[in-house]
Amino acid sequence: MNMMVRIYHNPRCSKSRQTLALIEEQGITPDVIQYLDTPPTPQELKEILGMLGMAPEDILRKKEAKEEGIADLRGDDLIEALCAHPRAIERPIVVNGHKAALGRPPESVLEIL
Numbered sequence: 254m255n256m257m258v259r260i261y262h263n264p265r266c267s268k269s270r271q272t273l274a275l276i277e278e279q280g281i282t283p284d285v286i287q288y289l290d291t292p293p294t295p296q297e298l299k300e301i302l303g304m305l306g307m308a309p310e311d312i313l314r315k316k317e318a319k320e321e322g323i324a325d326l327r328g329d330d331l332i333e334a335l336c337a338h339p340r341a342i343e344r345p346i347v348v349n350g351h352k353a354a355l356g357r358p359p360e361s362v363l364e365i366l
């Protein structure tokens with residue numbers, strides 16, 4: 254069993270809480286990163302996006318991005334902006350070794366555990 258499971262978690266988000274519970278039900282105690290308090294660095298976010306096989310636009314929460322004034326950014330500019338405004342990052346993101354999954358729906362993370 255891989256002990257390197259990390260979840261980028263927002264405890265106020267029901268999907269994030271459900272995903273965390275699902276991981277724990279598998280007998281895994283993940284490294285919980287409250288990304289609103291400890292956002293990823295641009296380099297970390299790039300690595301996560303690579304593992305997800307997604308572009309920064311794919312993990313953008315539209316409403317929050319608009320409120321933060323970053324909805325029109327692309328590429329590296331958007332990655333920098335997401336790290337500066339982490340509430341615009343879709344959640345939760347679960348990383349296990351060199352694999353990652355977006356917990357929407359929560360069950361989608363099971364395939365990387």
